[in-house]
Amino acid sequence: MKTQLYSFHERFWHWLQAAAVLFLIVSGMAIHYPDRFGVLGSMARALQWHTWIGWALAINAFLGIFYHLTAEKYFHFLPRVDDFTEAAVRQVRYYVYGIFKGEAHPLETDPRRKLNPLQKFTYLLLLNILLPLQIVTGVLLWGAERWPVLFAKLGGFWALGPVHTAGAFLFLAFLVGHLYLATTGPTPGALLRAITVGTEVESSSVEAGSAATPTAREAGV
């Protein structure tokens, strides 16, 4: 039996954000290292693309907030008390030890608890600090000539540029880890399939394959 894990809206939002983040990283590299990473042609063109995609990501982020709030999906992201203590310890133990021993995933699935504690912390930081930081610094950099006084007061290019760059590095580091953890499902492609078509692997096949196989929601994706 297939379990519908991700709704169409969630999947659409995820992939749209993924594409935007990927393109922003590529175009950002083309701006930051124009002589070594000129994949988009001229730096001016990269800057143009970066601006447009940046706006798309910002709008998509806003729509994401709207969706998660109105559809009451935000509970997935809210840590519970035990997420800071026992659950977190168990999750860490699983990643550094249990996963190599074929142990079962430490957390049971719950429709209202799709993310493990480490994911919650990561997304809490990512979606509430890093993404807004990138959006705000990005908008300020875009608006350097529109609000020059504010821009200068906030430190100008010498302050906002490096902060935006640092955020981009963190996004890139997250992306690397995110892509790896996506391979920790029942099969290396299982979780990718789940976030693409929305359904997780059949419960029966999971049980038959390995008792330790976590569901997608249990894996640290």
Next chain:
Amino acid sequence: MFSEEHRERSGCRPGPGIGKAAGLLLLSLLVGVAVAQTPESRNTPEAVAPPAPKLRHPSIVLKDADGKNVLHSGKPVSTRQTCGGDCHDYDFITDSFHFQQGKAEMDRELLTKYAVPPYNSSPGMFGKFSLIPNRQLTHAGVQDLSDADMSQPEWLTKCGGCHTGGGISEYDLNGRRLLTAEAKASGPLDPSYTIRNRQTGQVEAWDWAKSGTAEGDCFLCHVPKASRGARRKEMAAGNFRWANNATLSESGIVTKKEDGSFIYDRSAFNADGTVKADILNLSDPTLENCAMCHGFTARNATTIKAIQYADILRGTEKSGWIYNGAKIADTVSPGIVGKEGMNYPWDVHAAKGLICIDCHFSPNNPGRMMHEDAEKNLRYKPVSEDVSIYLKRPDHNFARGNIPPETVNLTRHNTMRGCRDCHVAEKLHAFLPYKSTHFQALTCQTCHIPAVHFWAYRSDDWGFLMDTGTSRISYRGIKGSIVDPDAEVTGYLPAYIPTKDRGGNLQIRPTNLITGVYWFDHTKQRPVFTWQVQQAFFEQRPSESDWTYRPEILKAFADKEGIIDLPQAVYDTPEKIALVRGLLQKYGGVADPELRIDITPWAMSHSTVGKGQAIKECTACHAKKSLLNRPLDLNSALPKGVPVFFAGRRVDVVNFRLPEPSFDNRVLLKSFYIMGQSRVPLVEWMGWLAVAAAALLSLLHGALRLLGGRR
């Protein structure tokens, strides 16, 4: 308008009349503006606006100092009487910078306000120390022979060829008119009345009665056939009173006699005693007039004469600019390397027909004047002074830009039209992101003078004197000698420095760098005079041209054959510097000399190219190897370990680690954030470390999973 009586008194014949002339002047300006704005001239790249209808100056009588027609008296022409009198206000005109050269700015408060070093007596050429000749005008009131360098008469013989008389050669340093009863030396060393004998080193009296004075040379700029070379000869010979006549020597009006005086050719004069208008041809300064002193300027020249023909190309020498409407590819001489691919003009403005005074205009010229009146929000006031007032008192403090660290005429910096007073930059740069930021951070020249296709000064080294008794000069952008018309001119790529714009904002602009090495006198807080350096390097000279190195110099610097040539004339050890320092103390009388490096940037404003050749590639600047940080070689023989001064400030801008000591501007441009080039090392290191850590941990984790046979 002038009355008939006024015209008679002034010597101007009615002819078209001043009133009519003024009307014609305005009409010609209006026609000129209208012509310049026709669609044809705007849209055709090669279009040159046809010249405006020629306005001819009325025929004039050349008068001597007594106001008599020189044709009858045979005396030197007096511009004070000829041009001044009732027509033009001679004293007003010659009180301007072009005639005073800083003499009117010998004001300690002014110097302090503009941070001009105190060893200068003025910020202008007449008074400030200049490294290229390593000379300085002696201060007024000097009491000690060791404080005397170049007296006023010597300055006039050296520099008076270009600097057009008037204030500097009519009045002494105390403001007394020379050759009048009140004009007397205030002491045996008074620099207005003495000159140093180069042979004996002693200061001797200057005979003004013999030399005469040189009045403002109006002809040099207003007679198209003026001869600066002939003028220079007379000034150099101390024959000041005939210098203005010499300027007319190529016009056919005068001929030089053997005794140094000039005679007037009657065929150049009308029957009424006036000079034939078509021979004198008084007019606005032409490109050629300005070119005589300021640099190579021509409407359409395929031959750029080497320096020995052109005599002087000061502006061109300093940064290599060529203001010429001809295409570089069409250049016949000198040999411009790679000219085949340069099918565009030397200067796009010259090709469009702009002349010097279009931008460097007289500030009160009603047709050109600008008004920077922030309170009234006015940039141009169409209803201005009556043209007759302008004709009577034309302001000769010509509009100029700002070429830091140049201090000449410093109270008039940034008075000319800037690029954006004519061009609407925003409309022409659609491809450019962050337009305002670019326009604020860069001068237009930064992209529109991407390269210099001529040679320019590279270094002038007065720290070690060659066996000619003078400095070692090197040039950049040329293979061979600058006096060889067949030398290969390779040109060079400029260095970039930040300079202040009108509003005080820093802008990156292209420059040539001239590196000087010189001795500084710590005790007197001024550069060591050339004669003192000569005393340190050479033995007593039996004749003017005989320069013999002291044995100490030969022992330390000469090769096995006892020769000191360019390879030997190098301070490659601290001991050699110490040796010369000791000789300066012993023979030059300098108590505490210090060897210094001075790097002077010369900003570029000409040799401008259009959009087709301008820099448009982002990665030209926005890259790790940005042209903005491009090293420019300075001087192969630059001594290490001595203080480096850049634009008058002590800043370490020399990179000795490259094969040639080169300019390193990173410290100067550190305030500019250049996307794609500027980096915060901590962000870069930590950022890539985070990415690498994520990748390594993933790989390690995955490998362990594979090894464990698990998922």
